[in-house]
Amino acid sequence: MTDFDYDLFVIGGGSGGVRAARVAAAETGARVALAEEDRYGGTCVIRGCVPKKLMVFASGYGAMAQEARAYGWDIQDGSFDWAGFRDTLNAELDRLEGIYRSLLKNSGVDTFDARAAVKDAHTVALASGEEFTAKHILIATGGHPVRPDMPNADLGIVSDDIFHLESLPKSILIIGGGYIACEFACILNGLGVDVTQYYRGAQILRGFDDEARGLVAEAMREQGIDLHLGTNIMEMTRADADHALSHAGTESDAAMGAPVRDQPVTSPKGDPGKDHGPIWVKSTNGTEKVFDMVLFATGRDPNARDMGLEDVGVKIGRRGEIEVDDYSQTAIPSIYAIGDVTNRVNLTPVAIREGMAFVETVFKGNPTPVDHDLIPSAIFTQPEMGTVGLSEEAARDQEPVEVYCTSFRPMQSAFAGRPDRVLMKLVVSQANRKVLGCHIVAPNAGELIQLAGIAIKMGATKEDFDRTVAVHPTMSEEIVTMKTPMRKA
Incomplete structure (x- = not known):
């Protein structure tokens, strides 16, 4: 019989905190609570990745009529209805928040819609006046x-x-x-x-x-x-x-x-x-x-201030980040932190991975450090940029490299008379031939870099890419058809 109210108390209802809470409860039987002062889903779902990507989609339709006319379609330019789009967007965010709440409820997690602070190594105090004790406390409050x-x-x-x-x-x-x-x-x-x-x-x-x-x-x-x-x-x-x-x-x-x-x-x-x-x-x-x-x-900073963390001995860095070790543990053994509040790699999938590693380490008895190496990412500009591994500049500072690169007008936009160009680039170690970095600037580069990231994470060499037959006609075939390095450094 434990003396604590909960085995785990999570502060923060974003993607990382919710994943850690529900997996700990559903897969290990831990008694778990979670407090969130705003909306469930956090930065990504409510005010970041999801609404932003939907806005990216919306913004791309404006140029489609002109391109369609080049392909023979009698389509006229239209106007954008922000109010209509915004209402549909808000309805979607409400739906997603409801899913997050249901996932927690169905996993047996107690939830509190209140701001939380840390009173001591095992006590969480809510703005409502309630206090709860927990064997472990996980901070997942994100950034701003x-x-x-x-x-x-x-x-x-x-x-x-x-x-x-x-x-x-x-x-x-x-x-x-x-x-x-x-x-x-x-x-x-x-x-x-x-x-x-x-x-x-x-x-x-x-x-x-x-x-x-x-x-x-x-x-x-x-x-x-x-x-x-x-x-x-x-x-x-x-x-x-x-x-x-x-x-x-x-x-x-x-x-x-x-x-x-x-x-x-x-x-x-x-x-x-x-x-x-x-x-x-x-x-x-x-x-x-x-x-x-x-x-x-x-810029963005971590949400770690005014939570009582420094008073109990948790170390806070220069930018306000919670300092943790490879297992997301703070200077106080019972307190852990994941996601943007630690200012390590501020990406939603990384926060989720950190949450899963926390559960493996603390509740499944399988110490699991978080792997922050070779993480693919995308920037949703127009065109998009997808990247994994080292930039050319960082790689050549590390070791001698070969750079395979091509930039061209893709078939779809070239036919329509558009000036758009794409870039496909591989940075390769001269010593062991491993692909150290891949960089793509193109429509849907985020989709492309995910697949390239698998090969690079596995340690693929340039010759592995060369042995792969191209899919023609596509933009991405250039990734496996670049035979001669543009330069060596």
């Missing part, structure tokens, strides 16, 4: 978008707010060059919004393969996105009659400050852009312009 530390930053919105807009703006300035900034630039551009993007770095998508991200940037510009590199926001304020829509100013080297790290940005219940009105912005290149809306996509 951050705003820059600058005057009037509250005039801008963050990525969570996009899904709450009552109407789309006519123009928007997006600040940032990471995958969230670039994805929403493409989405909103495809939905008919006039998109300008500022990024203070030399090229968007820092950390990804240089050649691949260069092609994405080129494609974004071709689609009409006004992308400014080496540029940042310097000042912003509510526009008034004295602000012209666009005029030149003096050049400045001032840059946006560091993001505010202390408070999460919470999603508003109403329309976050409803009462904002036009916003005047001055950039570091001296340009002044008025936009209907400003979106900050300048």
